[in-house]
Amino acid sequence: MKIFKSCLLVAIIVILSACESQPKVTWVSSTDTNTWVNKTYKQQANTSNAVISIDIDIAKQKQEITGFGGCFNELGWEALNVVSSEEKQQILNDLFSQEDGCKFSVFRMPIGANDYAVDWYSHNETPEDFEMVNFSIDRDKKRLIPYIKEAQKINPDISVWASPWCPPSWMKHSKHYACKSNPKFNDLPIEFSSTEELVSRFIMEPKYLESYALYFSKFVQAYKAEGIDISAVHVQNEYNSAQNFPSCVWKPQDLGIFIADYLGPKFKSENIDSEIWLGTVERPQIERVSDILEYKNTKDYVKGVGFQWAGKGAIEAVHAKYPEMELMQTETECGDGSNDWKAAEYTFNLMKHYFENGANSYMYWNMVLDETGKSQWGWKQNSMISIDRTTKEVTYNPEFYLMKHLSAFVAPGSVKLATTGDTDNAIIFYNEAENEVVILAYNNAEENSELKLNVNNQEINALLDAKSFNSIAISL
Structure with missing residues (x-):
C-alpha cells in the first residue's frame, strides 16, 4: 500500500510539473472564410520538418510601439x-x-x-x-x-x-x-x-x-x-x-x-x-x-x-x-x-x-x-x-x-524585437509590463504549416492554417 501511495504521489508530481511547464499561450487565427478563431494551444512534440522556424531573444529590442x-x-x-x-x-x-x-x-x-x-x-x-x-x-x-x-x-x-x-x-x-x-x-x-x-x-x-x-x-x-x-x-x-x-x-x-x-x-x-x-x-x-x-x-x-x-x-x-x-x-x-x-x-x-x-x-x-x-x-x-x-x-x-x-x-509601450530565422512573414514584439512576447505571423502557403518558435530557450510549436493570419501571445 505504501508503495502504491508513493507511486501515486510521484505520478501526481510528474503531472503537475508537466502542467507548470506548459507555456501560457493565447492564439487567434483568421483565414478568408473563418475569421478571429480562438485556438487552443497544446504543446506538440518537436519535429525536424518545421516550415517556419524563428529564434526570439527578448534582449534584442528595437523601437518602442x-x-x-x-x-x-x-x-x-x-x-x-x-x-x-x-x-x-x-x-x-x-x-x-x-x-x-x-x-x-x-x-x-x-x-x-x-x-x-x-x-x-x-x-x-x-x-x-x-x-x-x-x-x-x-x-x-x-x-x-x-x-x-x-x-x-x-x-x-x-x-x-x-x-x-x-x-x-x-x-x-x-x-x-x-x-x-x-x-x-x-x-x-x-x-x-x-x-x-x-x-x-x-x-x-x-x-x-x-x-x-x-x-x-x-x-x-x-x-x-x-x-x-x-x-x-x-x-x-x-x-x-x-x-x-x-x-x-x-x-x-x-x-x-x-x-x-x-x-x-x-x-x-x-x-x-x-x-x-x-x-x-x-x-x-x-x-x-x-x-x-x-x-x-x-x-x-x-x-x-x-x-x-x-x-x-x-x-x-x-x-x-x-x-x-x-x-x-x-x-x-x-x-x-x-x-x-x-x-x-x-x-x-x-x-x-x-x-x-x-x-x-x-x-x-x-x-x-x-x-x-x-x-x-x-x-x-x-x-x-x-x-x-x-x-x-x-x-x-x-x-x-x-x-x-x-x-x-500589441500594447502601446511594447517594443519591436530583432529576431533570426524564417522571419519573412512574421513580426515579433515584447511587452515588458506583461512579460509577454507577441508574434503576428502570416502563413502564406496553400497548405497548413508548422511554426516553431524558440523563445528564450522555450520551444513553442503551432500548426498554422493555410493562408492565415495569426496572433500568438506567449507569457514568459
Missing part, C-alpha cells in the same frame, strides 16, 4: 449614420473598445477638407483675413467632432493628431483647393493646373506664413475647448502631390521655412503643447525630408516624421540619418476598393516593411465607408468596415481582422 489606429473622416461618419443606433454602437465598440475591440489608441483627422470630406471647406475662407478673425470649427461640429467624441466615450485616452490637405484657398496662388484641374470634380482654371513637384503653391510671403501658423494655433486651441487635445500636427499631407482634390504642393525648403521661422516659434510663444511632425512624406527621396529638417533649426521643432505610399521608400534612410526621430506610418495604402484577402496580404507586407525600418505606429486610412468606397473626388478605396446604404448590411472586411490581429495584441 506607440499605438495603432485609423482616420476620422466625414464620409465615415455619414456611413455610420446609415445603420441603427445599436449597430452603430457595436461598430464603434469593435473599433475602439480596449476590452474586446481593436483597442485603437492613436488617430488621424484632417484640418479642413480632405478627399473623404463631404465637400470642400477650410476653417477660414475669408480672403486676406490674416488675423483669423473669422476662423471657425463649426463645420467639424456636424461630423468630425461627434465621431471623435463617440470614440472618447469608449476610450477617453485616445490620442488625435491632425494634418491639412490644403490651407485656406486664398493662401494659394490659384485661390483654389485643388492643384490639378479635372472638370469632372473641380473648377480649377487650367492655367493653374500643374502636377509639377518641388514648386510651392502656397504664397511664400511673411503675412501669409504668419497667418497660416496662427491658423494651426487656432485649430489646436479650438479643439481643446471642445475637450479634444490635438497631440500633434503634421504640417502638410503629401506635400509633393498635386491632386484634383484638396492638396498643396510645397518646395521642401519652403516647408522648412514655415516650420522653423513661423509654426515652431508660434507654438512656442503660445505654449501650444501639440507636437510638430514632418508629414506626410509620400516620396522615396530622403532629400525631400532632409532639405526640410536641415533648414536652420527645424529639427529643434520637429518631433517625428510620418510616411505613406511611396514614402515607404524613404523610411529606412531617414531612420538611419535621424535615429532620434519618431516614425509613423500615417496612411496605409488604400487599394481600389477590393476589400478582399489579397488587399490584406498586401497590407501585412506593408506592416512588415514599416516595422522593420523603425516605425513606432501604424495608421489605417478609412475605418468605415459606405458600399461604394468612393471619395467625393471619385476614387474607390478600401475600408476596414463597409456599410451598404440600401440594405444596411455591415461587412467587416479582411483588413479589419488584420488590423485587429496587430492592435488587439
Whole structure:
C-alpha cells in the first residue's frame, strides 16, 4: 500500500510539473472564410520538418510601439449614420473598445477638407483675413467632432493628431483647393493646373506664413475647448502631390521655412503643447525630408516624421540619418476598393516593411465607408468596415481582422524585437509590463504549416492554417 501511495504521489508530481511547464499561450487565427478563431494551444512534440522556424531573444529590442489606429473622416461618419443606433454602437465598440475591440489608441483627422470630406471647406475662407478673425470649427461640429467624441466615450485616452490637405484657398496662388484641374470634380482654371513637384503653391510671403501658423494655433486651441487635445500636427499631407482634390504642393525648403521661422516659434510663444511632425512624406527621396529638417533649426521643432505610399521608400534612410526621430506610418495604402484577402496580404507586407525600418505606429486610412468606397473626388478605396446604404448590411472586411490581429495584441509601450530565422512573414514584439512576447505571423502557403518558435530557450510549436493570419501571445 505504501508503495502504491508513493507511486501515486510521484505520478501526481510528474503531472503537475508537466502542467507548470506548459507555456501560457493565447492564439487567434483568421483565414478568408473563418475569421478571429480562438485556438487552443497544446504543446506538440518537436519535429525536424518545421516550415517556419524563428529564434526570439527578448534582449534584442528595437523601437518602442506607440499605438495603432485609423482616420476620422466625414464620409465615415455619414456611413455610420446609415445603420441603427445599436449597430452603430457595436461598430464603434469593435473599433475602439480596449476590452474586446481593436483597442485603437492613436488617430488621424484632417484640418479642413480632405478627399473623404463631404465637400470642400477650410476653417477660414475669408480672403486676406490674416488675423483669423473669422476662423471657425463649426463645420467639424456636424461630423468630425461627434465621431471623435463617440470614440472618447469608449476610450477617453485616445490620442488625435491632425494634418491639412490644403490651407485656406486664398493662401494659394490659384485661390483654389485643388492643384490639378479635372472638370469632372473641380473648377480649377487650367492655367493653374500643374502636377509639377518641388514648386510651392502656397504664397511664400511673411503675412501669409504668419497667418497660416496662427491658423494651426487656432485649430489646436479650438479643439481643446471642445475637450479634444490635438497631440500633434503634421504640417502638410503629401506635400509633393498635386491632386484634383484638396492638396498643396510645397518646395521642401519652403516647408522648412514655415516650420522653423513661423509654426515652431508660434507654438512656442503660445505654449501650444501639440507636437510638430514632418508629414506626410509620400516620396522615396530622403532629400525631400532632409532639405526640410536641415533648414536652420527645424529639427529643434520637429518631433517625428510620418510616411505613406511611396514614402515607404524613404523610411529606412531617414531612420538611419535621424535615429532620434519618431516614425509613423500615417496612411496605409488604400487599394481600389477590393476589400478582399489579397488587399490584406498586401497590407501585412506593408506592416512588415514599416516595422522593420523603425516605425513606432501604424495608421489605417478609412475605418468605415459606405458600399461604394468612393471619395467625393471619385476614387474607390478600401475600408476596414463597409456599410451598404440600401440594405444596411455591415461587412467587416479582411483588413479589419488584420488590423485587429496587430492592435488587439500589441500594447502601446511594447517594443519591436530583432529576431533570426524564417522571419519573412512574421513580426515579433515584447511587452515588458506583461512579460509577454507577441508574434503576428502570416502563413502564406496553400497548405497548413508548422511554426516553431524558440523563445528564450522555450520551444513553442503551432500548426498554422493555410493562408492565415495569426496572433500568438506567449507569457514568459
